[in-house]
Amino acid sequence: MKSFTAKSHVPGRSYNQPHLFILSKGNNAGKPLESETANCFVLTFDNTEDRDRIYWLCYGLWQDKVFAYHLHGSVIPFIRLYEFRKIVMGQVAFHENRMEAFDQIVQHLKAVLAKERNLIAQQKTVAQLKAAMVRKMRKGS
Numbered sequence: 001m002k003s004f005t006a007k008s009h010v011p012g013r014s015y016n017q018p019h020l021f022i023l024s025k026g027n028n029a030g031k032p033l034e035s036e037t038a039n040c041f042v043l044t045f046d047n048t049e050d051r052d053r054i055y056w057l058c059y060g061l062w063q064d065k066v067f068a069y070h071l072h073g074s075v076i077p078f079i080r081l082y083e084f085r086k087i088v089m090g091q092v093a094f095h096e097n098r099m100e101a102f103d104q105i106v107q108h109l110k111a112v113l114a115k116e117r118n119l120i121a122q123q124k125t126v127a128q129l130k131a132a133m134v135r136k137m138r139k140g141s
Helices: 048-063 082-094 101-139
Strands: 004-008 019-025 040-045
Touching: 004 048, 004 082, 019 082, 040 048, 048 082, 048 101
Parallel strands: none
Antiparallel strands: 004 040, 019 040
């Protein structure tokens, strides 16, 4: 999981290797992204397995607000590439001998996120049903 490079992304550039983007500016700095944005880092990998593991590692660090402590700037907060690398490489070293446990946690996290998406969809459906009932009540039918 150690074999990746991190650089500032140049908009419009394409990458042949497995890669992911990390938001570098704003209050969500550190958030992993599937597609590019103007203010992001790009991480390139030798294989997709490492890419997926680093994606979920960065997702966990972002959700736990680890990157928030390292934000600089008063108007538009940003994280420096050096600090981002330092945080991620520290976590990679920590998890290096615990890959089975890490992978198991990722699988559980994916299941929880799938359930969350399902609940959000159900909530939208209930809201639509409620709106339809109110319209029906208002029209008197």
